[in-house]
Amino acid sequence: MSDPLVNVRDLKIGATVYPPGERPHDIEIVHGVSFDLQKGKVLGLIGESGAGKSTIGLASMAYGRGGVKITGGEVWINGRDILQTSVRDVRALRGGEVTYVSQSAAASFNPAKKIMEQVIEAAVEHGKFSKKDAEARARVLFAKLGLPDPDNIGDRYPHQVSGGQLQRCMTALALCPEPDLVVFDEPTTALDVTTQIDVLKAIKEAIRDTGVAALYITHDLAVVAQVSDDIMVLRHGDMVEYGDVDQIINAPREDYTKALVSVRSIEHEEKAPAGDPVLSIRNVTARYKGTKFDVLHNVNADLYPGQTLAVVGESGSGKSTLARVITGLLPPREGEIEFAGRVLSPDLASRTRDDLRELQMIYQMADVAMNPRQTVGTIIGRPLEFYFDMKGAEKRKRIIELLDEIELGEEFIDRYPAELSGGQKQRVCIARALAAKPKMIICDEVTSALDPLVADGILKLLLNLQKIENVAYLFITHDLATVRAISDNIAVMYQGRVQRYGSKSEVLSPPFDDYTDLLLGSVPEMRLGWLEEVIANRKMESAGN
Amino acid sequence: MKNIPISALIGLFFTALYFLMAIFAPLIAPYGMAEVVGDVWEPSRIEIMLGIAPDGFTESQYWLGTDNIGRDLLSRMIYGGRTTIFIATMATVVSFTLGSVLGFFAAVTGGWVDQSLSRFVDLVMSIPTLIFALVVLSVTPVTVPMLIIVMGLLDSTRVYRLARAVAVDIEVMDYVEAARLRGEGTSWIIFREILPNALSPLVAEMGLRFIFMVLFVSTLSFLGLGVQPPEADWGGIVKENKDGIVYGIPAALVPAFAIATLAISVNLVADWVLNRTTSLKGGRG
Numbered sequence: 082m083s084d085p086l087v088n089v090r091d092l093k094i095g096a097t098v099y100p101p102g103e104r105p106h107d108i109e110i111v112h113g114v115s116f117d118l119q120k121g122k123v124l125g126l127i128g129e130s131g132a133g134k135s136t137i138g139l140a141s142m143a144y145g146r147g148g149v150k151i152t153g154g155e156v157w158i159n160g161r162d163i164l165q166t167s168v169r170d171v172r173a174l175r176g177g178e179v180t181y182v183s184q185s186a187a188a189s190f191n192p193a194k195k196i197m198e199q200v201i202e203a204a205v206e207h208g209k210f211s212k213k214d215a216e217a218r219a220r221v222l223f224a225k226l227g228l229p230d231p232d233n234i235g236d237r238y239p240h241q242v243s244g245g246q247l248q249r250c251m252t253a254l255a256l257c258p259e260p261d262l263v264v265f266d267e268p269t270t271a272l273d274v275t276t277q278i279d280v281l282k283a284i285k286e287a288i289r290d291t292g293v294a295a296l297y298i299t300h301d302l303a304v305v306a307q308v309s310d311d312i313m314v315l316r317h318g319d320m321v322e323y324g325d326v327d328q329i330i331n332a333p334r335e336d337y338t339k340a341l342v343s344v345r346s347i348e349h350e351e352k353a354p355a356g357d358p359v360l361s362i363r364n365v366t367a368r369y370k371g372t373k374f375d376v377l378h379n380v381n382a383d384l385y386p387g388q389t390l391a392v393v394g395e396s397g398s399g400k401s402t403l404a405r406v407i408t409g410l411l412p413p414r415e416g417e418i419e420f421a422g423r424v425l426s427p428d429l430a431s432r433t434r435d436d437l438r439e440l441q442m443i444y445q446m447a448d449v450a451m452n453p454r455q456t457v458g459t460i461i462g463r464p465l466e467f468y469f470d471m472k473g474a475e476k477r478k479r480i481i482e483l484l485d486e487i488e489l490g491e492e493f494i495d496r497y498p499a500e501l502s503g504g505q506k507q508r509v510c511i512a513r514a515l516a517a518k519p520k521m522i523i524c525d526e527v528t529s530a531l532d533p534l535v536a537d538g539i540l541k542l543l544l545n546l547q548k549i550e551n552v553a554y555l556f557i558t559h560d561l562a563t564v565r566a567i568s569d570n571i572a573v574m575y576q577g578r579v580q581r582y583g584s585k586s587e588v589l590s591p592p593f594d595d596y597t598d599l600l601l602g603s604v605p606e607m608r609l610g611w612l613e614e615v616i617a618n619r620k621m622e623s624a625g626n
Numbered sequence: 627m628k629n630i631p632i633s634a635l636i637g638l639f640f641t642a643l644y645f646l647m648a649i650f651a652p653l654i655a656p657y658g659m660a661e662v663v664g665d666v667w668e669p670s671r672i673e674i675m676l677g678i679a680p681d682g683f684t685e686s687q688y689w690l691g692t693d694n695i696g697r698d699l700l701s702r703m704i705y706g707g708r709t710t711i712f713i714a715t716m717a718t719v720v721s722f723t724l725g726s727v728l729g730f731f732a733a734v735t736g737g738w739v740d741q742s743l744s745r746f747v748d749l750v751m752s753i754p755t756l757i758f759a760l761v762v763l764s765v766t767p768v769t770v771p772m773l774i775i776v777m778g779l780l781d782s783t784r785v786y787r788l789a790r791a792v793a794v795d796i797e798v799m800d801y802v803e804a805a806r807l808r809g810e811g812t813s814w815i816i817f818r819e820i821l822p823n824a825l826s827p828l829v830a831e832m833g834l835r836f837i838f839m840v841l842f843v844s845t846l847s848f849l850g851l852g853v854q855p856p857e858a859d860w861g862g863i864v865k866e867n868k869d870g871i872v873y874g875i876p877a878a879l880v881p882a883f884a885i886a887t888l889a890i891s892v893n894l895v896a897d898w899v900l901n902r903t904t905s906l907k908g909g910r911g
Binding site for chain 1: 799800801803804806807808809810818819822823
C-alpha cells in the first residue's frame with residue numbers, strides 16, 4: 082500500500098471548562114486517537130454529541146474551535162505534520178488541500194453574496210484556478226451534484242435555493258479547489274429524509290468521481306454506512322471501534338457499537354381506538370396572517386384518550402402549523418377543534434383556564450423552551466401554582482414527586498437549565514407539562530435534537546407516563562423510526578394535507594401512495610447498498626429538489 | 627461577594643465615595659454652600675503643594691481654592707455633587723422605569739399598540755433632546771422635580787427603543803410561548819419571563835445613561851436653564867468659573883474632573899454587574 086494521505090497519530094485535544102462552583106480547569110476531550118486515510122477513501126467518524134467527532138474533524142485542518150486546543154499528537158497530511166508547520170503553511174492548507182462542509186449550509190453561506198462568488202472564492206484565493214477556470218469547474222461540479230440548471234444556479238443568492246440544494250452547493254464549494262481531503266461535518270443532519278437521500282447520493286458520487294479522500298462525521302450510523310469505506314466509532318473522546326463498514330455494521334465487536342446498531346429497541350403494541358376521542362380535528366383549513374395561501378387544507382384527525390397520534394411529514398408539510406392551530410396560537414380559517422367533548426374557542430385569549438391546563442405542549446428545543454433565569458423548581462412549580470394554587474411545602478412535595486416521575490432526583494430542584502444535559506432538559510419540560518395534569522400533550526419533535534440513545538430514554542419515559550397518567554400524545558415528528566416506536570394512529574402530512582391516516586398497522590403496510598412510499602423508503606437503513614437500491618426504486622422525486 | 631475583580635473594587639470605592647459625599651454633604655463640607663469666605667479665585671492648597679501656584683502664594687486654607695465670588699470651591703463641589711447626582715439618579719430611575727416597562731409592553735402586545743407607541747417615540751426622538759429640553763424648561767418653572775421629569779421623559783425614549791428591541795427577540799422564544807399557552811397575563815410575561823433575560827443590556831445601558839444624565843443636567847445648568855443659583859451644581863460651577871480659564875485659573879476644570887472620574891467608576895461597577903447578570907447559572911458559575 083502507498084503512503085496514506087492522512088495519518089493521524091495519537092491526537093490529543095484539550096479545552097478549558099468552567100464548572101459551576103469550581104475553578105476553571107483544563108480537561109482533555111480527545112484522548113489519543115489515531116487513524117489513516119488513503120487517497121480516494123472515506124472514513125466515517127461516528128458518535129453521540131460530545132464524542133469529539135467534530136473536534137477531530139477540525140483538527141485535521143489544524144483548527145480548534147472556541148477555546149479548544151490541540152495538545153498533542155501528529156496530523157500528517159501529504160507527508161508533513163501540519164501541527165508543526167508555520168501559520169502560513171496552515172493557511173495554504175485550509176481551503177486548499179483540506180476543505181470543510183458544515184452542518185448548516187444556510188448559516189455558512191453569506192446571504193449577501195451570490196453562490197458562485199462564494200463557491201470559487203477559496204480556489205481563486207489559493208491560486209489554484211483563474212476566476213474563469215474556477216467558474217467553469219464550479220459549473221461542472223454543480224452538474225455532477227445534480228443541481229438544477231447548473232449553468233445559472235451560481236447567479237442565485239443562497240436564499241433562492243432550497244436547503245438540500247444549498248448543502249450541495251456547499252459540497253461544490255469544498256470540492257472546487259481540488260482538495261485532497263474534504264471534512265464533511267454532519268452534512269445531511271439538518272435535512273429531511275427524502276432530501277437527505279439525494280444529497281447523500283450527490284456527495285457519494287462526487288467523492289468517487291473526483292477521487293478525494295473524505296472524513297464523514299455524523300451521529301447516524303445508517304447514513305455513514307452508505308458513504309464510508311471505514312468507520313471509527315467514538316465515545317467521550319476515545320476510540321471505541323475502528324474497522325471497515327461491513328464489519329462495524331454486520332459484526333460489531335464492542336457493546337457500545339452494538340447498542341448503536343440496534344438502537345430503537347422499543348416495542349409498542351398498537352391500541353385500538355376506545356371511547357370518545359379526546360381531540361377531534363374537523364375540516365381545519367388555516368393560513369398565516371398576511372399570506373394568500375392555505376398552509377393546512379381540510380385536515381381531519383382524531384386522538385383517543387391515553388393513545389398517541391403521530392403526525393409525520395417533512396419540513397413545510399404543515400405539521401407544526403397544525404399544533405399552532407390546536408393550541409390556539411393560529412386561529413383556523415375554517416373548521417373546528419373539539420377537545421374533551423367541547424368545541425375549543427379558536428383563539429387562545431378566549432379559552433378557559435381548564436382548556437389551557439388540559440392541553441399542554443412540549444417543544445423540540447428544550448433549551449429555549451425553559452426560561453434560563455428560572456430554576457427547575459420554578460419551572461415545574463409555576464403550573465402547580467397557576468392552575469392549582471399550590472404553595473410552600475405542598476408545592477415542593479409535588480415538584481419532587483414530578484422529578485421522581487421523570488427519573489431525576491430532588492437535588493435538581495435548584496438547578497438552572499444551563500446546568501442540565503440535553504436529555505435532562507427535555508425531561509424537565511415533560512414534568513412541566515405533566516404538572517398541569519393534562520388530558521393531552523402536544524409533543525413537537527421532542528426527540529429530534531437529542532442523541533439516539535438519549536432520545537430512546539425520553540420515548541420510553543413518555544410511553545411509561547402515558548400508562549400511568551392516561552395522557553394522550555399528539556406526536557409531531559419527521560422521524561419514522563420514532564413513529565414506529567410510539568404511535569397508535571398515524572397521520573402522514575404532505576403539503577398541508579393529510580395524505581394517509583389510520584392505525585399504525587394500516588398506514589405502515591402496503592399498498593402505499595407515492596408520497597408515503599417515498600417517505601418510508603427514505604429512512605436510512607443500516608445495511609450496505611441501501612442507498613443505490615432506494616434511488617433505483619423511487620416512484621417520485623423529493624420536494625427538496 | 628468574594629470574587630470581586632480589582633476593577634470593580636476601584637469602581638465601587640469611588641462610586642460609593644461620590645454617593646456618600648452627596649448624602650452627607652452638610653457634614654463633610656468645610657464651609658457653607660453659598661458662604662463667601664475669601665477673595666476671588668484664591669489658589670488652592672493642592673496648587674501650592676504641587677508648586678504650580680501663582681507667585682507670592684505660599685499657603686491656602688482652601689483645598690480647591692475659591693470661586694469667582696470667593697466661596698470655597700470644595701464645599702461647592704460637594705454640595706453641587708449632591709444636586710447633580712440626585713437629579714441624575716432620579717432622572718435615570720424615571721427614564722428606565724418608564725422606558726423599559728413601555729418598551730416591554732409594546733413588544734409583548736404588538737399590533738397597533740406597538741405601532742403607535744413606537745411612532746410616537748420616533749417623533750420625540752427626531753427632535754434634538756437638548757433643544758427640546760431648553761424649549762420646555764423655558765416655559766415651565768425650573769425646579770428640581772421639573773428637571774427630573776423633563777430629563778427622565780426625554781431619555782426614556784432611548785431606553786424604550788433598547789427595551790423593545792431586546793424584548794422583541796425574547797418574546798419569540800419558546801418559553802414565552804409556553805407561558806402564554808399556560809394562560810399567564812401580560813405582567814407575568816413582562817416581569818418574570820422577559821425582564822430577567824433583558825437585564826444585561828439594560829444594566830449596561832444604565833451605567834452609560836446615568837453618566838449622560840450627569841452631563842445633561844450639567845449642560846442645562848451651564849446654559850442657565852438647569853439648577854438655579856445660588857444652588858450649586860457641577861454644570862453651574864463650570865459656568866461661574868469659566869472666565870477664570872483665560873487667567874489660568876483651573877476652577878472650571880474641577881467639575882470636569884469629577885464628572886470624568888464618576889463616569890469611569892460607575893461604568894466599572896456596571897461592567898461587573900453585567901458579568902454577574904449574564905451568568906445563566908445564577909451567578910454560581
